[in-house]
Amino acid sequence: MKIKTSENLPVKLIVTDIDNTVFDWVTYYVRSFSAMLRDVASVTGIPYAQLANESQEVFTRHGSIEYPFLVQELPSVDKHYANDIDRMLVDCADRGRKVFLQTAQAHLVPYQGVQDTLEEIRRRFPDVPLVALTDAPRYVAMWKLNKLGLLPYFSAVYGLADPRIPTCERNGRVKVDPEILLKHLQQSSFGFKGRIRILPDEYEKPGTRGLKTVLMDYNLDEDPAHRSSVLWIGDNLRKDVGLGERLGVCTAWAKYGVLSSQELYESLHEFSPVANVHKNASFADGDSNAPQPTHILEKFADLLKFLI
Numbered sequence: 001m002k003i004k005t006s007e008n009l010p011v012k013l014i015v016t017d018i019d020n021t022v023f024d025w026v027t028y029y030v031r032s033f034s035a036m037l038r039d040v041a042s043v044t045g046i047p048y049a050q051l052a053n054e055s056q057e058v059f060t061r062h063g064s065i066e067y068p069f070l071v072q073e074l075p076s077v078d079k080h081y082a083n084d085i086d087r088m089l090v091d092c093a094d095r096g097r098k099v100f101l102q103t104a105q106a107h108l109v110p111y112q113g114v115q116d117t118l119e120e121i122r123r124r125f126p127d128v129p130l131v132a133l134t135d136a137p138r139y140v141a142m143w144k145l146n147k148l149g150l151l152p153y154f155s156a157v158y159g160l161a162d163p164r165i166p167t168c169e170r171n172g173r174v175k176v177d178p179e180i181l182l183k184h185l186q187q188s189s190f191g192f193k194g195r196i197r198i199l200p201d202e203y204e205k206p207g208t209r210g211l212k213t214v215l216m217d218y219n220l221d222e223d224p225a226h227r228s229s230v231l232w233i234g235d236n237l238r239k240d241v242g243l244g245e246r247l248g249v250c251t252a253w254a255k256y257g258v259l260s261s262q263e264l265y266e267s268l269h270e271f272s273p274v275a276n277v278h279k280n281a282s283f284a285d286g287d288s289n290a291p292q293p294t295h296i297l298e299k300f301a302d303l304l305k306f307l308i
């Protein structure tokens, strides 16, 4: 048995994006983040719009919209609690974190059929490595895959640098509850047995260096014939499919991951750095110059159609 690619070659490696490809990231993140920010607003009396505005700057500074210590980095929150870091952590940051997690519970679920499809691929092709490649910080990516129940299916996770631990500018004190900090450090790999690689920030998609690193690690970079036996799955036509096209690998476009809700889009816009909106949500592309995927997935399980 083998997986059929466009050139009818057996697949040697499957690489997949995570956000909006194996689960609905936009719904999960917008709902959880805005619930957290609304809670911060209610506790401190600082308007939501101001907190959202300041969030953009913090996300830009930390290079990720999924920066997990956002609340303690917001200037207006810092000012509100003056020098009382302990009170800020308990009354605001930790409380907000719990609201985020509680809201996330309902939304952090794989798209329908993802788990069964991965199970089937693992069962039928135990020797084909399955790699997650993401622009999210490595820790955040593994945290999400673990919560989604999908981490054990992967052979490797490639992500960007782990989030920086925030410290107080005045006295250098760590602005994270000690228990949370320990949890963060101890659970850094969630018992994952596979390969973990942290890529430099400049390897971010749509650059090809992240995927190229994966190809090199699996010795599939040199020979162009080898490259066409690699399947790369992602939801973003320009960012994911485009880079796959440039590297000459087979691409599968997760068409179902395209954002269709105007309301979610507007909420995301409120707190996301403007340049990031189109990185974190993909849109239907009417442009005929858009990259052309090898395969179009109406649902994740369509991958199994390539099985012969």
Ligand SMILES: [Mg+2]
Binding pocket: 017, 018, 019, 020, 021, 234, 235, 236
């Ligand atoms: Mg994506």
